[in-house]
Amino acid sequence: MTQYGTQDNELRAMKPPLTYKLLFGTIVACLGSIQYGYHIAELNAPEQFLVCSKIKPNYDYIDCIPMSDSQFGLVTSMFSVGGLIGSLFIGYYSQKYGRRRTSLYISLIALVGSLVMSQSRTFTMILLGRLIVGISCGAGIVITPMYINEIAPMEWKGTLGSMNQLSINLGILLTQALALGWANATQWRNLLYVGALLGLTNWIGWYIVSESPKWLVLNNNVNDAITYLVTLRQCTIDVAKQEIKQWTEGEEETDTTEVTFWQYITSHIYLKPRLAITLLLVGQQFSGINSIIFYGVKIVSQLMSQYAILINFGISITNVVVTFFAGVVIDRSGRKPLLIISTLVMGIMSLIISISILNNLTHWLVIGLFGYIIAFALGLGPIPFLIIGELSSVETISQAQSYGTVCNWIATFAVGYGFPIVNDIIGGYTYIIFSAMTLVLMLCIRQYIPETKGKRNSTEVWQNH
Template identity: 45%
Template sequence: MPETDALMKSKPQVTASLAFATLVACFGSIQYGYHMAELNAPGQVLSCSKYEAPWPEMPYDETWLGRHAFKQCIELSEQQLGLATSIFSIGGLAGSLYAGRLADRYGRKRYSFVNCVTGILGSLIIFSANTYGQLILGRFVVGMCCGSSIVVTPLYINEMSPKELRGSLGSMNQVCINLGILLTQLLSLELADSYRWRWLLLVGALLALVNLLLLFRIEESPLWLASQGNLEGAESVLRELRGGDSRRSREEVEEWLTARGASRNGISYAASMDGAPLNARAASQQSSLRSSEEMSTAAKISLARYFTDPRYRQSRWAVTAILVSQQFCGINSIIFYGVKVVSGQLPQYAIVVNFAISIVNVIVTFGASFLVDHWGRKPLLITSAAAMSVATAFVSGGIVANNAGVLVTFTVIYVAVFAIGLGPIPFLVISELSPPEAGGIAQSYGTTCNWVATFAVGYGFPLLNAWLQGYVFLIFSAYAAGFAAYVWLKIPETKGKQEEELRWRQ
């Protein structure tokens, strides 16, 4: 008995299998970050507004790309380049709308295979684009891939992870988004010129291909298997993810069924499978199958019910506010257009500065992943938003005063404080704020809100920047301050709590 009690009370560990499965799931996030930032550095050479030849002695027509009829650049206006950048968000919106439902129907792993093929196709279209229309199409298709990935990845990680580690492992989603951004900036140091920018865009296809191959090495989500009535399969996957801990695996399956209101008819799954006679075990499995069918039915709530059922009202408003605010605090003004923003003060070093900012982003996001489960979601959101409000005010001042030191310093701070809260937490808390049966549809809805806000910032920032110059960042500053106050007043802490335990403020 003491050994059993110690086992039950032991803290879950990140096993090799769990770490590998999380990494593979997060490859979709790497693709998301890569595609989101891929036009930042090469945008000016791609659109024919700047010419930079790495080998002046060699005409472009003599390069491999030139000999195969790939144009040196695609002539685009500032507005057209803005649309080519932000149409990614419309594709992401389309992908996020159907991702949750299809992942619930066909499974997280099976759906991810199809998604990788979509990513390969979209990247190849962008790589080979010789017209504005082809570039728009390719960006839309990769947006669909990334919109789906950013729905499925948090679901997959949440469903594989022990609840004590969901914050830390869930934060790996944002870490990998930032790794994708960093990879784009790193390759841009070498490839963002008038001859080689297409190779920078082809890397997206290679990332999707690697993701596709790695998916063969991991198992389906155990929670999805349980929802389909395959409790033995779910327990088997969990046992591997938990390092062979059979008791913990059984208890997690039982906890899932209980959370989803599944009736056990008085039979405990964990107890019945622990040395029970064959007839009791068979009865338990039959009961488990019935309850899993109930669980699967409950999980398939409609979008109309999600908007009309009072049970989902508070969580839906919270999801809306958090996912929209992640973008309206202005982060993608830097991710999409950081090179252009910095080039006004440091034209020769803009790409290098953005690469340095991306390094800071990855390091801080990784470090913050250990704080999410220690400090909680709410304090980090408030701290992050409040600090972003201050930082953007100084970014505005640096631009207006033509002070490169202030601009670069507070841009780095701005990105860093985003990474400790508003970066990793929004997608993590969607499922924590929502009732279990609404997890999939809430993830799709929240991601849809995020994509709409991303498009608004991506398309609107160049227009506002041309009109207001550096003062545009004061809009982000005011919004971030208001969001910090909203979280403090309205959003409950979700760390270590079931949805029914949350304390909502009216």
């Protein structure tokens, strides 16, 4: 009896298997994040070939698009405008029509937007395509972490959830890799065609996968949820029923009717999770990460222009590799410790970057940049998006994901637009500001962010916090 009892305990301690269905569903969802990363960077490399000041005498489909610098800047930033729109409204539609059905339409929108951009001959046409693509990516970046959180077993939520940030980084890296061969006067449109191909592939994937079991339960379709869970987990019906029961334990007295976005952002009931989400999603951007992602080449060029592109490419590869490693660490160490360590190291590295720029210390600048990216990729990069679903009750997950992503878009725009202005005024001292913001965020994480590792639902998460 003792022997068998020990074996049973060991079996219970084992993680559930990463089944084919679970991995495939995660990959399909992550294609939305890959598109997000891809479209962020798709116009950077071919800018000099894409834009021309006036129509050439032999202007045709292959040639550049007549635009001024300010018009091209508007085209680039229109992605953020579309992203904000998509993130703001997708919570309602994903709850009403389901994660899968909504994502099918999102993929088609991405396909259309990319095709419009690839066929563009005028500023207005490419601006419209960029807006459409932004809407699809803004919606997709909400759906991806939400769907993964809802299909992943508790023991794999951190690992699989970190794939969202990894996929964003892979999308950026894919753009840079393809640009090495296609960023020229005759092939730059191929980069935009790949965006359309990604949208089509994502549509096919969503057509194959099943609906989120949690959404099915929330919409009183428990039988289908059980059926899908059995295939997701390769388990018995009884085990699937037990997992579904765990999702709602402690929340049984709560009205599980989906709240509206306005109810979520105004109700005192959701104050604690809303504050935690705001701190993490805004703090992620105010740490200064996109000053490096958007303007890394310019920063490095101040001290070593000949190596700027190479170092920036190395930063992107490092971001991908470390984010992948973080997926293994998150479920072992927990979310909160990694967030605290990540923000502390980022604050120190930001200070090193500032000192390096002000004193022309080239080697220390490289150390600061790579140390900063490694620290970000281990914690503040992957955790904020995956933790939203863990902090939120069943009836608020979709609106919480929308709210967090909207906060992130607004903060991204603020840093992306404001950094060049502030940097022109105070130079390297800008990173002292980022250092201070990151260290303040670390203190806020200690105070307001609960640990979600191993917690079955939001009631357990907030029970003693």
